[in-house]
Amino acid sequence: MYELKTKETENSVIEFIEAIDSVKKREDAYKLVDIFAETTNYSAKMWGPSIIGFGAYHYKYATGHEGDAPLVGFSPRKAKISLYFAPGEQKREELLKHFGKHTTGKACVYINKVADIDTDVLKELITSSVKFLQETYPE
Numbered sequence: 158m159y160e161l162k163t164k165e166t167e168n169s170v171i172e173f174i175e176a177i178d179s180v181k182k183r184e185d186a187y188k189l190v191d192i193f194a195e196t197t198n199y200s201a202k203m204w205g206p207s208i209i210g211f212g213a214y215h216y217k218y219a220t221g222h223e224g225d226a227p228l229v230g231f232s233p234r235k236a237k238i239s240l241y242f243a244p245g246e247q248k249r250e251e252l253l254k255h256f257g258k259h260t261t262g263k264a265c266v267y268i269n270k271v272a273d274i275d276t277d278v279l280k281e282l283i284t285s286s287v288k289f290l291q292e293t294y295p296e
Contacts, residue, residue, distance in 0.1 A: 163205040163226065170201040170209055177233055185271045186233040189240075192276060193229060196283045208232045208241070212287065214294045228287045237267040240279075242286040243293075252282050 174186045190201045190209065199212040210227025217223035232239045241264060242249055253259065253266065257274035260267045266282075268274055 163208060165210070165213065165225065165227075166203045166205070168203040168206075170203055173203060173207070173209070174233070178235075181270065182233050182238070185238060186231075188271050189231050189233075189238070192279060193231065193283060196280045197229065197287055199228070202227070204230060207234070210241075211283075214290050215296070216294050228290050229283050237269055238271075240266040240268065240282075242266060242282050243289045248285045248289075249282060252278055252285065256282070 170190065174183055174190070177183045177186060186209070193199075193209075193211045194201055197211045201209050201211060204210040204227050208227065208230050209232065210230035212228035213225050214228055215223065215225050227241065229243075230241045232241075237260075239262075243264075253261065255275060256266070256278045258269065259274065
């Protein structure tokens, strides 16, 4: 049976951030923790070894695959910072037009640094994603 790698852990978010080599990336991680926590009203938790997540939801697909995931989150990776939002969110594409310098993947938005983006748009992306997931996967 498939085992999810990205599970909520008891690891310290602060210890994880403090272990980041780049001072600038550490500062951005702390800024993002503040923005995500303030916007979601959820505490930061580690998911797997490198994702800082906020809130959680349980999903179950028609295939029978199910699991838990953070509502939103980010990971300060070496190359870029990965931001995790709901991929099914239609409003996301419209908001990203006003977000600032970024690239996108299937479920991720990648930024180099917080200074490159509009944090008000980030807050809208967070709020929109949380709302979408809570409506799609009610408890």
